[in-house]
Amino acid sequence: MTRPTPRRLLALALATALSMPAWAQTAFAPFTVSDIRIDGLQRIGAGTVFTYLPVERGDTLDQAKSAEALRALYKTGFFEDVRLDHQGGILVITVVERPAINKLTLVGNKDLKTEDLLKGLKDIGLAEGETFNQLNLDRVTQELNRQYNNRGKYSVTITPNVERLDRNRVNLTLNVKEGKAAKIRHINLIGNEAFAEEDITKNWESRTSNWLSWYKRDDQYSREKLSGDIEKLNAWYLDRGYVDFSLDSTQVAISGDRKDMYLTAGMTEGEVYSISAVTVSGETVLPKEEIETIVSFIRPGTTFSRGLLELATDAISARLSNIGYAFAKINPVPEIDRDKRTVGIDFQVQPGPRVNVRRIVFKGNTRTADTVLRREMRQFEGSWYSQAAIDRGKIRLDRLGYFEEVSVENEPVAGSDDLVDVVYTVKETTSGSIAAGVGYSQLSGINLSLQLSENNFLGTGNRVSMSVSRSAYQKRYDFSFMNPYFTDEGLSLGYNLWWREFDYSSFNVASYSTNSGAAQVFLGLPLSESDSVSLMFGIDSNEILAFPGSTPPPLVDYISAVGNQTFHSWRAQVGWGRDTRNNYFTPVVGTIQNLSAEIALPGSTVEYFKISYDFAKYWPLSQALVLKTGMNLGYGDSYGKDFTRNLCYTAPTIIDSNNDGVLDTVVPGPAPTDPCLPTSPDYDKTVTASGLPFFENFYAGGISSSGKVRGFVDNTLGPSYGTVTGFRQPLGGSLLVAGTVEAIFPKLFDSPSARVSAFLDFGNVYNGFDNFDAGELRVSTGVSLLWRSPMGPLSISYAFPLRKQDGDQIERLQFNFGGQL
Structure with a gap:
């Protein structure tokens, strides 16, 4: 005989515990319901309960029907307790309502904004005016812990406080003690033989403490940052020809006091591959030689680089999008020869349909007339789609100075694969004062x-x-x-x-x-x-x-x-x-x-x-x-x-202003006049105006x-x-x-x-x-x-x-x- 596992025993115990109240409350002989009475309602109307209740007048209430009624009422989430009884043919339903949330308060949160948290809490039913559910509160506490852990704050404590009020209401307070983010004390790369660790990690967002960490906070651990850095590690090797590079393991260890993090990544570098050939295939639309010219910077004999492949792919896509092929797909297909350590690249071109722009639409310009925006456009309605022209229109709108933000996107036209609408969305800013x-x-x-x-x-x-x-x-x-x-x-x-x-x-x-x-x-x-x-x-x-x-x-x-x-x-x-x-x-x-x-x-x-x-x-x-x-x-x-003139200047007079026998104050003469008279004590001066x-x-x-x-x-x-x-x-x-x-x-x-x-x-x-x-x-x-x-x-x-x-x-x-x- 198979021995029950602890998990099965726990499930059996829970099922028994949940079924016992229903069994106990339905331990009466079946009867025909002549009327229904609901006791204990405070905020919820009787009509709301009847909407969910699967029992009506004239029904026969037996054990199965009463269990179904209990499940339906508990499932609404409105009630903490529901009991069924009867007085003759009258079905008596006694309920204890869950309290309503009167006020929800967050205290101590700094990293996570209150408005963002309240919006997230509302999505799971924890908001002012909603029915309070202890299960939702537990879920919120777990989710907040998870979000803070992702930001490297492992010492965070979140203490919910439930304050009971009159009229079956509660005030909820979430007290958050964020603590300090765990700092990265050491990054260890294992298996890197071709490159020094400091070269590989110099552009990582995750860094050990340095002189700018007080401001940049790059020494604070974050799961999102580490994921991005692992991608940078892959890109580092693939951009340098290591086609067989593999990341064997990633370990994150935390100290006992939850303040220090230790990151370890194990890798296998492999060998360096070079380009053996570059070809272009598919429906190129443009002459094949022109596409080959676009990717000519990738030459046979050079070291393989995934970054160069992405540049070449984007260049071909941009060239086709400028002549109407907005949805062109360029797939660089590698042919790897591991014996020779070479990679042949075939750029497979799938242009898709050539697209016309049906309409150019502007959104968000509540003050600025459409004509002001439209005259900055370089993409025209009814003409072939051009990504360069669309991007140029965005730049011109940005440079007007009327808008805080400008974004552009394409909206496919329903029922047509060769028409799009180009939508510019602007956020206006103050343009005057x-x-x-x-x-x-x-x-x-x-x-x-x-x-x-x-x-x-x-x-x-x-x-x-x-x-x-x-x-x-x-x-x-x-x-x-x-x-x-x-x-x-x-x-x-x-x-x-x-x-x-x-x-x-x-x-x-x-x-x-x-x-x-x-x-x-x-x-x-x-x-x-x-x-x-x-x-x-x-x-x-x-x-x-x-x-x-x-x-x-x-x-x-x-x-x-x-x-x-x-x-x-x-x-x-x-x-x-x-x-x-x-x-x-x-x-x-x-x-x-x-x-x-x-x-x-x-x-x-x-x-x-x-x-x-x-x-x-x-x-x-x-x-x-x-x-x-x-x-x-x-x-x-x-x-x-x-301009040249000969003018008569009066010499300045120097006087003794303090009566101390020292001439110390200069009194200028009057403005120059015409040439001096022969008997004048003043002097002539020739002045010139040039330059x-x-x-x-x-x-x-x-x-x-x-x-x-x-x-x-x-x-x-x-x-x-x-x-x-x-x-x-x-x-x-x-x-x-x-x-x-x-x-x-x-x-x-x-x-x-x-x-x-x-x-x-x-x-x-x-x-x-x-x-x-x-x-x-x-x-x-x-x-x-x-x-x-x-x-x-x-x-x-x-x-x-x-x-x-x-x-x-x-x-x-x-x-x-x-x-x-």
Whole structure:
């Protein structure tokens, strides 16, 4: 006779225990049910019970029928206890309802968000208002333990607390003590002979403790991270020709105190295989030679690489998807010769049906008109499917700046295998503002502004801006309008009107001020997906106000030589720009270039020109590191006649201000006049105005100027008036040379609105090409934080000058709040 196993005995005991109440409660003779009464109901209506009850008036209730009734009522989950009895022909059902959950509270959870947990609990019936079931509570406790264990927190304790209330209600509290995640103390690879362990694991997410672990937490064990690392281990060997590589074992051990983890992986490397032949078969659609050219970078005799096979497969698929074959399948079939250690690859092409795009659909654009999105599309309805055109449309929508997120997917058309709908889903973000703001920078101090701006005016894509701002150095009033699609071909048209009262002495620039105004009109025309040209024409007036005794004499001489302190200009500007960046705010790849030439046309008070070129390129070295290289160049000069005048200057008077017998105060003479009289005690001086006007000079230094060289006070580099040890007034220069090399770390913050970088800046300004000297370039290095905060952009840098000279003004910590990044 077979002896019952412990598992069978346990099952038998449970079945007996569950069946005994039903048997005991049905130990009465069968009878005909004349009526049914339900006792004990509090929240649940009698009609709900009758819905589930398999017994009706007139039925004969026997042992089998009563057991069926009990099972049906217990199965509802509404009751903790159900008993059947009868009084004559009346069936009496006595129930004890399960309590309702009045309040559900989570305490102590940090790694798992409360809203995510509550949503998961609701899916299994544990939510406020639901019926409380102890079994569900136990399941929740087990699931939470599992989730925390997957995150490496093995010391987690979850204590449920059930508080009984009146009216058959309960409050549930889940007290979570997460504890600390177990840390990886050692990673041991066994069987790796061809490669060092540190080389194999250098890109793993699971790492032993290092100097960045406090931030990256890469030394905390996670089952998901380990799974990804095991896949990286396979890829490491398969990308280097080890076709027979096998992972023999993976062991994860935990210390007794549940704080330390030890990872061990055993492997067999095998031999290195090379490519013997590469062929293409199947219905290639395109000439077979063209497909072979696409995969020509995989050459016979080279080491086998699964990564190269994936690149080749993607390249063929991309080429076919761009001519309508959206569902093409490329299968690289290997033919392995283990004796010769070679692999032959046959790329089998299955193009599938050629697909047309039936419709392009936009979702999520509650404010922006469909036409604004549709004009950015490069895939057209009714034409062959093109993945490149669809992807280009997504990039163009991303670069508008109207949307926080843009995604695209294909939806097959029911009943047709050669039609798809392309659906772009956008999440709109704030594209305008009506705000009174306060900004602050070390350069300009407090800046008060009132700005009404809308980059997507009434959802049309037009840009309108009006602003009034005031700070220690300026008063400014601006209005601008721009229609980026004045014509269907993409010709943009815009206008600018502004008036500014600017005190340069508060801007780390030579002591003078200007009152200026302008009216401008500009046009833009796209040449390609990434290139555009622009044209601007405007008129402006610029009144220069010099301060006797304070404004440097070279500036006073220039104004005097021209003979007019108000400069009128007819101004024209032509520009070219190229932008291939992948994102408007936080690019990680691509280039942006701007070249502009500006000229004060003949008939202006002073005739001159300015040329500037700005360049920046982003090099994605890895997911965690992006290298940015940038250059800013500028040059200007006059092309019209020089101004020369012979003026009478009154010599300054030196007085003894303290009556101590020492002449110590200089009282400047009046402004220069026409040539002196022969008997005058004053002196004549010939003054000349030539070259780029001083009020159009370039400046360098600091965090705010176009010639950004952080670590130096804004605008202070280059030519100046004054002595090294005394008061110096920067004059700027007609030649700007500046650049930067910046290492950006996009993964240090999860938020896309913040980034940290380490930089090396260099730059200076000069008086023309003849005075350029590379040895005069200032150099600094440091770290920077850029953050698009809810209150406005914030830029902070800390820099150390590497190359400086006596008299340079150093400012290591610099920040700017409320301006452009």
